[in-house]
Amino acid sequence: MLQLKHIRKAYRTDDFTQVALDDVSVAFRDSEFVAVLGPSGSGKTTMLNCVSTIDRPTSGHIYVDGQ
Helix, strand or coil, X not given: CEEEEEEEEEEECCCCEEXXXXXXXXXXXXXXXXXXXXXXXXXXXXXXXXXCCXXXXXXXXXXXXXX
């Protein structure tokens, strides 16, 4: 099982912060097929990058099999 709890991802520059994910919580069951849909710029790729550990979330927790 994969679970995201209160995931937030923000990209910061000197005086600007762009929030890509803001308090995202979702759980996926074993062997579940899931499609991630949304308009351009809604955070789909950012969420998948956090799940795959390409990026680290700014805050929140990602659990795989409860750990």
